[in-house]
Amino acid sequence: MSLLLWVDLLGTIAFAISGVLTAMKKGLDPFGIFIIAFVTSVGGGTVRDLLMDAPVFWMYDLMYIYTIAGAAVFAIIFRSRLSYLRRSLFLFDTIGIALYTMVGIQKGIGAEFHPVICIILGTLSACFGGVIRDILCNEIPIIFRKEIYATACIAGGVVYFAASYGNFPSWLQFGLAAGVVIAVRLIAVVFKLRLPSFYPQSS
Amino acid sequence: MSLLLWVDLLGTIAFAISGVLTAMKKGLDPFGIFIIAFVTSVGGGTVRDLLMDAPVFWMYDLMYIYTIAGAAVFAIIFRSRLSYLRRSLFLFDTIGIALYTMVGIQKGIGAEFHPVICIILGTLSACFGGVIRDILCNEIPIIFRKEIYATACIAGGVVYFAASYGNFPSWLQFGLAAGVVIAVRLIAVVFKLRLPSFYPQSS
Amino acid sequence: MSLLLWVDLLGTIAFAISGVLTAMKKGLDPFGIFIIAFVTSVGGGTVRDLLMDAPVFWMYDLMYIYTIAGAAVFAIIFRSRLSYLRRSLFLFDTIGIALYTMVGIQKGIGAEFHPVICIILGTLSACFGGVIRDILCNEIPIIFRKEIYATACIAGGVVYFAASYGNFPSWLQFGLAAGVVIAVRLIAVVFKLRLPSFYPQSS
Numbered sequence: 001m002s003l004l005l006w007v008d009l010l011g012t013i014a015f016a017i018s019g020v021l022t023a024m025k026k027g028l029d030p031f032g033i034f035i036i037a038f039v040t041s042v043g044g045g046t047v048r049d050l051l052m053d054a055p056v057f058w059m060y061d062l063m064y065i066y067t068i069a070g071a072a073v074f075a076i077i078f079r080s081r082l083s084y085l086r087r088s089l090f091l092f093d094t095i096g097i098a099l100y101t102m103v104g105i106q107k108g109i110g111a112e113f114h115p116v117i118c119i120i121l122g123t124l125s126a127c128f129g130g131v132i133r134d135i136l137c138n139e140i141p142i143i144f145r146k147e148i149y150a151t152a153c154i155a156g157g158v159v160y161f162a163a164s165y166g167n168f169p170s171w172l173q174f175g176l177a178a179g180v181v182i183a184v185r186l187i188a189v190v191f192k193l194r195l196p197s198f199y200p201q202s203s
Numbered sequence: 204m205s206l207l208l209w210v211d212l213l214g215t216i217a218f219a220i221s222g223v224l225t226a227m228k229k230g231l232d233p234f235g236i237f238i239i240a241f242v243t244s245v246g247g248g249t250v251r252d253l254l255m256d257a258p259v260f261w262m263y264d265l266m267y268i269y270t271i272a273g274a275a276v277f278a279i280i281f282r283s284r285l286s287y288l289r290r291s292l293f294l295f296d297t298i299g300i301a302l303y304t305m306v307g308i309q310k311g312i313g314a315e316f317h318p319v320i321c322i323i324l325g326t327l328s329a330c331f332g333g334v335i336r337d338i339l340c341n342e343i344p345i346i347f348r349k350e351i352y353a354t355a356c357i358a359g360g361v362v363y364f365a366a367s368y369g370n371f372p373s374w375l376q377f378g379l380a381a382g383v384v385i386a387v388r389l390i391a392v393v394f395k396l397r398l399p400s401f402y403p404q405s406s
Numbered sequence: 407m408s409l410l411l412w413v414d415l416l417g418t419i420a421f422a423i424s425g426v427l428t429a430m431k432k433g434l435d436p437f438g439i440f441i442i443a444f445v446t447s448v449g450g451g452t453v454r455d456l457l458m459d460a461p462v463f464w465m466y467d468l469m470y471i472y473t474i475a476g477a478a479v480f481a482i483i484f485r486s487r488l489s490y491l492r493r494s495l496f497l498f499d500t501i502g503i504a505l506y507t508m509v510g511i512q513k514g515i516g517a518e519f520h521p522v523i524c525i526i527l528g529t530l531s532a533c534f535g536g537v538i539r540d541i542l543c544n545e546i547p548i549i550f551r552k553e554i555y556a557t558a559c560i561a562g563g564v565v566y567f568a569a570s571y572g573n574f575p576s577w578l579q580f581g582l583a584a585g586v587v588i589a590v591r592l593i594a595v596v597f598k599l600r601l602p603s604f605y606p607q608s609s
Contacts (some may be wrong), residue, residue, distance in 0.1 A: 032555050046457070051249070051259050056457050059523050119263050135338060135541060151234050205539050254452070311425050336543060354437050 011099035012064055014092040015041040015129060016071035024079060026137050028196075036133055037072040038065075043129035048104050048121050052111055086168045092188070097126040098181035101153040102174055105160055119157030152188070156181035214358030215267055217299035218332060219274035227282060230342050240275040241268075246332035251307050251324050255314055257332040290376045293392070300329040304356040305377055308363055329356045329384075355391070357382035366384035390397055413505045419472055420475035421535060430485060432543050442539055443478040444471075449535035450590035454510050454527050458517055468516040496595070503532040504587035507559040508580055511566055525563030531589075532559045558594070562587035 019040030023033040042058045049056045058064040102126030108118030127150050160177035168176070224245030226236040245261045252259045261267040307328030311321030338378050363380035371379070425446030448464045455462045510531030515523030533556050566583035568598040574582070578605040 029235070035556070050253055053258065053459070056458065059457060059519065062520060062522055065522060065526075090441055113262065114265060116265060116268060123237070124305075136537070139278060139545070140339065150238070254458055254465060256459070256461065316465065317468060319468055319471060322469075332479070342544065353441070 008098045008103050009063070009067060011096045011103065012041050012067050014096035015100070016068040017075045018093045019077075019129075019133060020072050020075035022060050022133060022137065024076075030076070034069065034072050036136065037075075037135065040050075040067050040129045040133045044100060044125040044127060045103070045129075045131040047128045047132075048083065048107065048125045051124070052107065052121065053169045054107065054111065077122045081105065094185050096135050097149070097153060097185070098156065098178040100126040100129075101156050101181055102160070102178050105157055107178075119154055119161070122157050123150050123153040126150075151184070152181045152184035155184050211306050212266070212270060214299045214302035215244050215270050216274045217295040218303070219271040219290035220278045221299065222294045222332075222336060223275050223282075225336060225340065226373065227279075233279070234281065237272065237275050239270050239339065240278075241329065242339065243332045243336045244271050246331060246335040247303060247328040248306070248332075249250075250331045251310065251328045254327070254351075255310065255324065257310065260328065297388050300352070300356060300380040300388070303329040303332075304359050304384055305363070305381050309362055318364045322364070323355055325360050326353050326356040329353075352366050352388070354388035355384045358387050407548045414509050415469070415473060417502045417505035417509065418447050418473050418498070419477045420498040422474045423481045424499045424502065425535075425539060426478050426481035426485075429540060430482075436482070439482065439510035440475065440478050441589065442542065444474050445542065446535045446539045447474050447539040450506060450531040450533060451509070451535075453534045453538075454513065454531045457530070458527065459514065460513065460517065483505075500588050500591050503555070503559060503591070504562065504584040506532040506535075507562050507587055508566070508584050511563055511583075525560055525567070529556050529559040529564050532556075539577075555591070558587045561590050 010128040016037040019037035020033055022040070023036035026036075028036065042064060045055055046058070048054075101122040104122035105118045107125075112119065130149075158178045159180045160173060163173040163176055166173075219240040222240035223236055225243070226239035229239075231239065242369075245267060249259055249261070251257075304325040307325035310319045311324040316324065333352075359380045362383045363376060366376040366379055369376075421544075422443040423436065425443035426439055428446070429442035432438075432442075448470060452462055452464070454460075507528040510528035511524045514527040519527065536555075563582045565586045566579060569579040569582055572579075
């Protein structure tokens with residue numbers, strides 16, 4: 001489980017930085033920035049834990065709060081350089097959703113939920129922090145607006161369970177599924193893919 | 204309890220279709236449409252179960268997810284005809300809130316809450332899915348904007364408990380209360396009733 | 407614990423009145439006004455209890471609902487005079503957050519959480535009702551917009567735990583911390599303090 005812990009930590013940092021940058025674009029004060037970083041980072045997992053009736057993870061392990069505070073301070077200090085790094089930021093965010101999807105699926109499996117529910121839990125973990133962030137900033141949540149976001153998480157989740165029929169070692173199954181999440185999202189953005197729309201183009 | 208199950212299923216379908224139509228009006232992609240259908244359908248019950256500290260219903264019974272997915276696909280395919288059917292849609296939505304109010308009250312009674320809390324739980328079950336839908340779509344929730352929505356649920360809930368003093372068979376008590384929810388809302392819309400306002404008309 | 411109960415009741419009334427006034431400014435109907443009063447009043451504590459996996463307080467003690475309903479009716483009847491009393495309203499709200507912060511911290515301590523988590527729980531109790539109110543009214547939550555709001559709660563929480571190293575009687579420790587919350591907010595508003603901003607003034 002030590003691997004999962006590292007994955008979790010990395011995802012937390014990635015999302016915290018992505019939250020800081022969103023909050024600064026909105027012109028929030030330092031406290032608002034920290035809240036948005038915190039919510040972006042732990043919001044999805046919190047909803048997941050509430051739905052599972054599991055203990056809310058960050059309340060029993062202060063590591064998360066300290067990590068987010070550290071990442072927020074770091075991102076604020078180096079903000080002028082981070083703005084040159086939008087592209088790596090996008091990478092951070094993409095890595096974050098891949099890692100969180102896997103964490104959510106693992107937790108769902110641990111509580112013996114059906115694979116469909118596990119994939120939903122993984123997708124929630126990955127996407128809902130961003131949804132809450134956008135609601136707090138009074139925007140239509142990003143997952144409804146652009147980029148194949150949640151779809152990438154679901155694809156990764158399906159691959160994860162499909163791979164469990166092969167006899168892969170767990171780290172490979174894990175890496176394969178996380179890789180699919182990242183790949184789907186990268187390809188979607190690079191080729192400006194969207195899900196097909198039902199609406200006449202003229203509108 | 205078999206009656207309650209059917210009622211629940213019908214309410215789920217009604218709300219899912221109502222969610223699909225709202226999402227399509229907003230121009231969301233297929234995934235967004237499914238999410239909005241899902242949230243409209245199970246959002247109220249999820250909040251109810253979280254507040255009651257009961258297991259979240261759709262996580263332990265995949266029937267709901269499959270039903271919503273089916274209803275969403277159905278509504279997307281027949282969308283051009285559904286748009287001719289706005290009026291029946293309104294009916295769907297009205298039936299949905301009546302049924303969900305009853306489900307919520309039943310669950311509250313089962314957990315031995317006070318009638319006032321049961322009525323709140325019923326109203327929450329019926330209305331909160333729509334509230335979350337509207338928040339996600341970045342609108343002021345409909346229950347604050349028009350139609351005697353939650354008021355109808357509360358009226359039905361009061362009738363339900365009032366009827367428990369008569370010696371009605373349970374299906375009659377049930378039907379009576381659900382009928383009141385539907386009647387209040389239909390009358391309100393037909394006669395364009397609103398709750399009295401405190402504000403000067405000139406504003 | 408009788409002191410805590412009074413504090414809780416006063417905070418409930420203060421927040422309910424503050425909710426009624428916000429809702430009336432938005433032109434909501436009587437039902438919407440009651441919902442907003444209710445949500446402003448119990449929203450923060452509800453989120454706190456869900457996170458702690460504690461029973462949601464207002465579901466097991468109808469006193470809260472009756473108090474809020476009473477305060478809402480009172481505020482609606484005397485609305486024309488309350489509008490002359492904006493300043494006392496601000497006081498109500500300030501007293502409300504001070505009291506709720508203390509209630510949240512006490513509950514966190516009772517459940518043996520780490521002081522950092524207790525301060526977060528106190529801040530959540532105090533601020534989150536207002537956040538939900540603003541989300542429902544489709545505004546960017548006030549804590550991101552103006553006034554050192556959450557910062558006051560955190561300051562009070564830190565003082566509370568710092569004071570626990572002195573040998574103060576518990577009512578003094580309590581009053582000291584609540585006083586700090588009130589003082590920080592009053593000073594901030596009177597002197598129009600804000601947290602330092604990172605953004606160039608010209609923007």
